Amino acid sequence: MKKILVYFAAGCLGGLANSLALWAFGAYGITHQFGVAITPTLTPAWLYPRIVWGGIWGFVFLLPFLNSKLITKGAIISIFPTLVQLLVVFPLKAHKGYFGLDLGMYTPAFVVFFNLVWGIVAALAIKFFK
Numbered sequence: 001m002k003k004i005l006v007y008f009a010a011g012c013l014g015g016l017a018n019s020l021a022l023w024a025f026g027a028y029g030i031t032h033q034f035g036v037a038i039t040p041t042l043t044p045a046w047l048y049p050r051i052v053w054g055g056i057w058g059f060v061f062l063l064p065f066l067n068s069k070l071i072t073k074g075a076i077i078s079i080f081p082t083l084v085q086l087l088v089v090f091p092l093k094a095h096k097g098y099f100g101l102d103l104g105m106y107t108p109a110f111v112v113f114f115n116l117v118w119g120i121v122a123a124l125a126i127k128f129f130k
Contacts (some may be wrong), residue, residue, distance in 0.1 A: 014122030015054015036104035074123025
């Protein structure tokens with residue numbers, strides 16, 4: 001049970017890091033410089049669901065592979081939420097086209113980067129709390 005709680009908490013921490021990075025890139029105009037229309041406002045209504053979903057995605061760390069290389073595992077696992085964002089959320093929920101290309105040509109690269117932040121922070125948290 002402790003392992004499950006650690007993975008959820010680590011995923012939540014990764015979700016927080018992902019969200020803060022995304023917000024900072026939007027607030028400082030980095031996404032805008034690349035022609036990507038992602039500039040979220042840092043509000044509880046925007047932040048809380050992202051943290052919870054980060055925690056839910058943390059359960060994927062339970063998969064039994066690369067346990068000795070946790071950072072690599074985090075990077076690989078970050079592909080799962082990336083694919084969901086690009087192939088499900090953007091086109092079906094947000095109506096921003098496949099890969100979110102309606103938001104800008106470099107949107108997929110930013111999604112990969114921000115989810116990589118989630119995966120590495122979650123992996124580091126698991127390593128720290130184990």
